[in-house]
Every structure is written in structure tokens, then in C-alpha cells.
Amino acid sequence: MEDPLAAIRVTFFQECEEQLSELESGLIAMENGTAESETVNAVFRAVHSMKGGAGIFALDELVRFAHVFETALDKVRSGSLEATPPVVAIFLRAADILADLVRAARDGGAVDQARVADVVKAFDEIEGQKEIPGSHEEEMVADPSEAQDNVWEVTFTPYPALYAKANEAALLLRELNRLGETEIKLDTSLLPELLELDPEGAYLTWLITLKSDCEESDIRELFEFVEDDCRLEIGRSETEGFAPGTVITGDNGFKFEFFPPMEEEIEEETEVKVVEKKKEEAAPKPVEQALVHASAVQAMVTKAETANSVAPTIRVDLDRVDRMIDLVGELVINEAMLSQRVLEAGINRASGVAMALEELEHLTREIQDSVMAIRAQPVRSVFQRMPRLVREVAAMTGKQVRLVTEGEATEVDKTVIERIADPLTHMIRNAIDHGLESTESRIAAGKPAEGTVRLTAVHRSGRIVLEVADDGGGINRSRVRQKAVENGLILPDAQLSDEEIDNLIFLPGFSTAAKVSDISGRGVGMDVVRQSIQALGGRISISSRPGYGSTFTLSLPLTLAVLDGMVVSAHNHTLIIPLGAIMETLKPRAEDVFPLDGDLNMLALRGGYVPVVDVAHCLGYSVQHAEPEQSVALLVEGEGGARAVLLVDAIHGQRQVVIKSLEANYRAVPGIAAATVMGDGRVALIVDVDAVVQNAGAESNAHTAELNNLEISGGAA
Incomplete structure (x- = not known):
């Protein structure tokens, strides 16, 4: 038989992921000292909401730990516990365990109980709590006869906003019943006639008598997340127990005792429990009472409309x-x-x-x-996973690390988000393990003891650029070169530039780790990172300064589905040049083109020189080189600011095209990023501008110095 709660359970875990993200963000703000009282309240509500939902599905382990967590948070919220860095550090560890408990409840599996016990013990130390509530193995009463039950009178009046936010009064009453024996009466005195009833209004009041040894704070805790959407009154009863003849409910559920809205009872309940008028005041006339009811309902509706001003959302597969x-x-x-x-x-x-x-x-x-x-x-969903990773790797390496994130609101296609999580994870692990020095080394070098890893995202030229930067010692190029020689990746006498040495870390099997650990040292990682980025149509580059740190830059398309491109032709072939890479188009003049050794040409442009790439020759369409002055030139810019001039036969206009993977449907082609279907049904190739510019730049580097020494008589374009 299909579980009727299965759909609700799925929704609960989806909401848990959102609440865990909110919890992580709030705790990081508290760690940075920028949290306001509302942030602390949001953190508390996130934990409390997860606890409440877990109780519905009988996830006892999650409920118990969340209760310990929220108890400590409540003390911070009330001001009895200061959110010092050590306290917030414990909260962050607790958030990690809470996330593990949620995922274990969703996917199955177990959570490391030693870690749970360590955090609970840490909570004990900061707040004096000695046990996890609900752990029956530890709950012992010296003498059961000494336990005294209190009798509480609770008045619960929901506002329309409570129902508008998809809350249900019955669930709240059911949770209240868990505290002890309850007698629940329904007051319908404010219920208007059917023709006057507002379907979105709220007219009912529940009068609950609770017999329990709990405290008032325990009762208020159940209504914590709806406290702004209801009127709640709690007080001790003057009687010792329930009156004879009342309906008492136990652990099997609760019952409602309905009272018809008779005139005498309406007057009594209105004066004593609902409106709280003084006894000496006369009961209002029917017309006046109707006006009072109407104004009260209107006030509730107005509050509900205000509370629901947030734009509604819908979940779609x-x-x-x-x-x-x-x-x-x-x-x-x-x-x-x-x-x-x-x-x-x-x-x-x-x-x-x-x-x-x-x-x-x-x-x-x-x-x-x-x-x-x-x-x-937003890339926020990926960024919010990283603080926990940083804490774990920092603990394993014994380093002090602070993660700084920027551009979390930068939006990108969901497919891209899903596939950049693993590369970013590996790069941040490497930044901590290899990039940052030990605490002693940093202090000796005059740096702060705490290292910084910065993760940023920004839109640039129709792409998303992600950067992972650290303020460590930078790439030790002599060691990288030595390890590459030892591993047989390069020849001992190879002449390599600094950039080429840096890129050696992307070779398969390369590692500078002295020994294999849980973090690194197996020679598998950065080559997989580059392959993953290239599979997305992206590029990765390195910028490193010895003693100051390194920056890894990832450039990725915003979406894997569509592209704005310029339709061009080269030797009777239709090609697409990504529009975001094109800076300008121009018609080269013969006097501005300077041939160098081999087939390389350079174009003088605004006081500088840019390599010229014949697209048809580069892609193998033509053996002969095109004449620059008879072609159309497109000035393009790749990653890192490198530029090149692409020569094509003609430009046919701008178009938005649908991207089709060439590698998945055929095979990888150098210089080609993907393909698309044109209006005439033919396949057009999308040029990989970054690869073309990179190749052109590598070829021109050897001749740049020679060109700069030439006596040039012609002016720049």
C-alpha cells in the first residue's frame, strides 16, 4: 500500500535543505560578527522548524539533537548566552551534524554517534545541559511520587495568517497533547452567519486544559513558529485537576468537545476567554456585537494580507x-x-x-x-556547501582558515551548478592543503595566523567566472618542475615559462604531496577538474605570485542550452562565433599586417600587436591562407584578457542558436566547442574562441619581442 505521507515527506526534506542553507548562512554571519537579532531568530526558527517536522515523521534522533541545539540558540536569543567565537564554532559543528542527521533520515544510513556525543558534551559545557531530552536511558526520577503535575489553562486563537501560511491548528494541538493529559474545548462564539463568513477568515478559539509537569516555556515552545500569527495565553489553573465529567485524552489522541453558540455561553466565553471584558460591563447588543466581530475579522484579514505579501512559489519537477x-x-x-x-x-x-x-x-x-x-x-546552493568543507579540511590539516564568499546571488543554469560542485570542492581542498602555509610559517613570514580562501562568482562577457584564491605561499615552481621531471612528465632540459610550469599541475598523475593522505597525494584531481570544466565548455587558468598566493579562474557558459552568436562563413562553411567574445569587427589594411616567421601574422591595432588567425586554415577547411585585406576581421578576447583577430570571409548576422554537444554526438574536435542546427537544416559548428586565442597567443609569444624591435613605418589602425 502506498504511503499517504510519502509526498509530504519529500516536501519536508526539500524544506530541510532550504532551512539548512539558511542556518549555515546565519551562523556564518554570527561568526563574522555581522548578525542582527533577526538573523539569530532566523537561525532558531530553522532548527525549530526541522525539529517540528521531524516529530511528525517520528525521526526521534533528529528531534532530540535539534532540541539540544535550539535550547542553546534560545539562550543566545534571550541574551543569557553570548555568541562568542567558541560558541558559534560549536553551533557550526552542530549544523554539520544536523545536516548529516537529515540526510541519514532521508537516504538511510547512520551518523557518527561519537561526533554527536562530542557536540552534545560541548553544549553541556556552555549551557549546563547534562542530557539529550527524550533519551529514556538517561531519564530517571528519584521518586515518582514526588513528581507533581501542574494544571495549565491555554487559550489559542489563530489569525488568518496562520492558515494562509499552510499551518494547521490540529497539528499544534496534537503536539500539545504529547506534554500530558488535555481537555480541549472549541469556542465558536465569534463564528458569524454563513452569509457573513469570510472563507479566508479565522473565527475559532481553542480552550485547552493541560495536566502536565512541564513548564510554561515548554508550552510556548510548541507555538514558537506561529507566535506572530495567533493569540496565545497561558496560565496556571486554580483547580487541582480536571472537573468531574470532562473528557480526558491520553497518548492515543485528543478529542474536541463542541459547544453550540447559545446566548448564555456566548456571553460567558466572550467576556472571560475571548474579548476579556470586565464582568461589570453589560453584554453588547446583537448589532453592536456584529460590528465588533466584523472589525475584528477585518483586522485579521488585513494582517494576513500583509503577512502574505511575499511572492508565492511553486515546486516543479x-x-x-x-x-x-x-x-x-x-x-x-x-x-x-x-x-x-x-x-x-x-x-x-x-x-x-x-x-x-x-x-x-x-x-x-x-x-x-x-x-x-x-x-x-544562484550559485548560493554550491557556495553554502563550502564552509563545512573548509572547517573539516582545516581541522585535518591543523590550519586556521577563513572562507570569504562573494557573488552568491550570481545566477547560472542549474545544470552548470550541479556540475561545478565537485571541481570547486577539489580546488578548495587543494587551496587549504597545498596553498596555505602552516600557522607557524605564516607567522614567521609576517602574515596573519589565519589563512584566507576566497570564492567569488561574477558575470563577465556572457559567461560566469568563478575564482578560488588563497593568500598562501603561491606555487613553488621549482618543486613543481622537479616533480614533473621525476614523474617523467617533462624532459629535464625542457624550457618552460612560468605559466607552462603552473599548468603542469593539470597533468594526470601529478602531485607535490610528500605523502598520501585523506586529502591529497594520489595524483588524481586537478586533471579531472580540468576535464570536468572543459566538458562544460569552460576553461581554467592559474595566476600565482610566490609568497602571496594563487588564484584559479574558471570561465563557464551561463547555460548549456542556448547561445547568442555571430553567423560567419569561412571557405564556404558556416560557423558561429560566440557574441560575448567579440569585441569589434574591422576591415584590415595591408600596411597594418606584419608577417613573422612561419605562417603567423600580427595586426597593428591601437599601438599594440594582435595575432591573426585564419579560421578556415586553422580548422583545416583551406590549405592556403586568406589575404587579410580581403577578409573580415573579428577582434575576440579569451580568458585572462588575451586577444586575437579571427579572419573570416563574411558576416551574415547575429542569431540565438540552440547548443548541441558535438562530443556526445560525434567526437571532440580541436577548436570547436559545440554545434547547432541552422535554419536550412544544416549543422553549423560553434568556434571555441578560448582555445583559438590560447593557441594563437602561444605561437605569437616567441615572436613578440622580435616584432617590437622592428622599425615600423606604418601607423596603427
Whole structure:
């Protein structure tokens, strides 16, 4: 039989992931000393919400630990415990364990109980708590006869906002019943006639008599996450127990005792429990009472509308979104084909058909942008995994490390987000293990004892650029070269530039670790990182200064589905140049082109020299080189600011194209990033600008000095 709570359980764990992210963000703000009281409250609510949901699904281990955690947070919130760095460090460890407990409950498996016990012991030390609530093995009462039950009177009146936020009064009452024996009465005195009833209003009040040995704080804790959306009154009863004849409920559930809205009872309940009027005041007349009820309801509705001003959201399976994106991609291709057919038919651009087609093109573009925006997500989901990683690796290496993140709101396609998590994880581990020096070495070098790893994200030229930087000792190039020679990766007499030495760390099997550890040393890592980035159509580069640190830069496409490109032709072949890489187009002059050794040409441009790449010759379409002055030149820029001039035969316009993986459908081709289907049904290749610029730059480096020494008579363009 299908579990009726299965769907709710899935939603609960999805919300847990969101609450864990909010918890991590709030604790990091507390660690940095920038947290406000609202941040502390948000952290508390996140833990409390997870605890409440876990209780519904009987996840006892999660409930017990969350209770210990929220108890400490509540003391910080009330001001009885100061959020000092050591205390926040314990909170961060507790957040890690809470995440493990959530994932163990969702996916199965066990959590390291030693780690749980260590954190609980740490909580004991900072707040005096000696046991985990709910652990029956440790709960012992010296003399059961000495336990005295209190009788509490609880008045619970929900506002409309409580229901608007998908809360349910019955669940709250059920949780209250767990504290002891309850008698629950429903006051319907404010319930209007059917014609006057607002479907989104709230008119009911529950009067609960609770017999329990709990404290008032335990009762308020159950209503903590709805305290702003209800009226809650708690007080001790003057009687010793329940009156004879009342309905008492135990662990098997609770019962409602309904009272019809008779005139005498309405007057009594209104005066004593609901409106709290003085006894000496006369009961209002029916018309006046109706006005009071109407104004109270209107106030509640107004509060609900204010509370629900946040934009509503909806959860959709990712498969449905992917299917919609695929269909929109096919729509774009068919729209391009239709445009091609109209063009071939020679239809006047001013005709109704051409104008309707132009409207269709604009509409298709808007649909595509809207659909892609659905998949676009902030990189925050990846960034929020890294603080825990940093803490764990720092503890393993014995180093003091601080993680700084910037640009968490930068949006990118969800597919890209999912596939950059592993490369970033490995790079941050390497930055701590290899990049940062030991605490003693940093102090000796005049640096702060605490090292810094910076993770940033930014949009640049239609791509997302991620940087992992550290303020460590930089790449030890002599050691890198020595290890490469020892491993047989390069010849002993090889002449390599600093950049080429840095890139040796991307070779398979390369490692500078003195010994194999749980972190590194097996020679597997950075080569896999580069392969993963290249598989996404991206590039990775290194910038390092000995003694000051290193920066790894990843450049990735914003989406793996669509691309804005310039349609060009080279030797009768149609190609796509990514529009984000094109800086300008120009017509070269013969006097500005300077041939060097071999087939390399340089173009004088604004006082500098840029290598010229014949695209048709580079891709093997033509054996002969094109004449620069008879070609169209596109000035493009790759990663790191490197530039090149691409020579093509003609430019045919700008188009948004649907990206198709060439490697998955055929094989990897040097200089080609992907492919697309054009309007005439033919396949056009998308040029890998970064690879072309990189090759051109490597070839021109050997001749740059020679060119700078030439006596140039012609002026720059």
C-alpha cells in the first residue's frame, strides 16, 4: 500500500535543505560578527522548524539533537548566552551534524554517534545541559511520587495568517497533547452567519486544559513558529485537576468537545476567554456585537494580507522543466527554418507574412528567455556547501582558515551548478592543503595566523567566472618542475615559462604531496577538474605570485542550452562565433599586417600587436591562407584578457542558436566547442574562441619581442 505521507515527506526534506542553507548562512554571519537579532531568530526558527517536522515523521534522533541545539540558540536569543567565537564554532559543528542527521533520515544510513556525543558534551559545557531530552536511558526520577503535575489553562486563537501560511491548528494541538493529559474545548462564539463568513477568515478559539509537569516555556515552545500569527495565553489553573465529567485524552489522541453558540455561553466565553471584558460591563447588543466581530475579522484579514505579501512559489519537477526547454529549443530551430524558407521564397520584407514572422521571432525569443530564467539559479546552493568543507579540511590539516564568499546571488543554469560542485570542492581542498602555509610559517613570514580562501562568482562577457584564491605561499615552481621531471612528465632540459610550469599541475598523475593522505597525494584531481570544466565548455587558468598566493579562474557558459552568436562563413562553411567574445569587427589594411616567421601574422591595432588567425586554415577547411585585406576581421578576447583577430570571409548576422554537444554526438574536435542546427537544416559548428586565442597567443609569444624591435613605418589602425 502506498504511503499517504510519502509526498509530504519529500516536501519536508526539500524544506530541510532550504532551512539548512539558511542556518549555515546565519551562523556564518554570527561568526563574522555581522548578525542582527533577526538573523539569530532566523537561525532558531530553522532548527525549530526541522525539529517540528521531524516529530511528525517520528525521526526521534533528529528531534532530540535539534532540541539540544535550539535550547542553546534560545539562550543566545534571550541574551543569557553570548555568541562568542567558541560558541558559534560549536553551533557550526552542530549544523554539520544536523545536516548529516537529515540526510541519514532521508537516504538511510547512520551518523557518527561519537561526533554527536562530542557536540552534545560541548553544549553541556556552555549551557549546563547534562542530557539529550527524550533519551529514556538517561531519564530517571528519584521518586515518582514526588513528581507533581501542574494544571495549565491555554487559550489559542489563530489569525488568518496562520492558515494562509499552510499551518494547521490540529497539528499544534496534537503536539500539545504529547506534554500530558488535555481537555480541549472549541469556542465558536465569534463564528458569524454563513452569509457573513469570510472563507479566508479565522473565527475559532481553542480552550485547552493541560495536566502536565512541564513548564510554561515548554508550552510556548510548541507555538514558537506561529507566535506572530495567533493569540496565545497561558496560565496556571486554580483547580487541582480536571472537573468531574470532562473528557480526558491520553497518548492515543485528543478529542474536541463542541459547544453550540447559545446566548448564555456566548456571553460567558466572550467576556472571560475571548474579548476579556470586565464582568461589570453589560453584554453588547446583537448589532453592536456584529460590528465588533466584523472589525475584528477585518483586522485579521488585513494582517494576513500583509503577512502574505511575499511572492508565492511553486515546486516543479526538474524533468518537466528540462522537457519544456527541449521543446523551446526545437521551436527556435523551426522558427529559424521558417525564416529561411521565407527568405528563399523572396517574400517582400514589408509583406504581412514577413511582419508576422518577425513578431514570431520576437515572441520565440521572449519565451526562450523566460524558460531559461526558470532554470537559472544562484550559485548560493554550491557556495553554502563550502564552509563545512573548509572547517573539516582545516581541522585535518591543523590550519586556521577563513572562507570569504562573494557573488552568491550570481545566477547560472542549474545544470552548470550541479556540475561545478565537485571541481570547486577539489580546488578548495587543494587551496587549504597545498596553498596555505602552516600557522607557524605564516607567522614567521609576517602574515596573519589565519589563512584566507576566497570564492567569488561574477558575470563577465556572457559567461560566469568563478575564482578560488588563497593568500598562501603561491606555487613553488621549482618543486613543481622537479616533480614533473621525476614523474617523467617533462624532459629535464625542457624550457618552460612560468605559466607552462603552473599548468603542469593539470597533468594526470601529478602531485607535490610528500605523502598520501585523506586529502591529497594520489595524483588524481586537478586533471579531472580540468576535464570536468572543459566538458562544460569552460576553461581554467592559474595566476600565482610566490609568497602571496594563487588564484584559479574558471570561465563557464551561463547555460548549456542556448547561445547568442555571430553567423560567419569561412571557405564556404558556416560557423558561429560566440557574441560575448567579440569585441569589434574591422576591415584590415595591408600596411597594418606584419608577417613573422612561419605562417603567423600580427595586426597593428591601437599601438599594440594582435595575432591573426585564419579560421578556415586553422580548422583545416583551406590549405592556403586568406589575404587579410580581403577578409573580415573579428577582434575576440579569451580568458585572462588575451586577444586575437579571427579572419573570416563574411558576416551574415547575429542569431540565438540552440547548443548541441558535438562530443556526445560525434567526437571532440580541436577548436570547436559545440554545434547547432541552422535554419536550412544544416549543422553549423560553434568556434571555441578560448582555445583559438590560447593557441594563437602561444605561437605569437616567441615572436613578440622580435616584432617590437622592428622599425615600423606604418601607423596603427
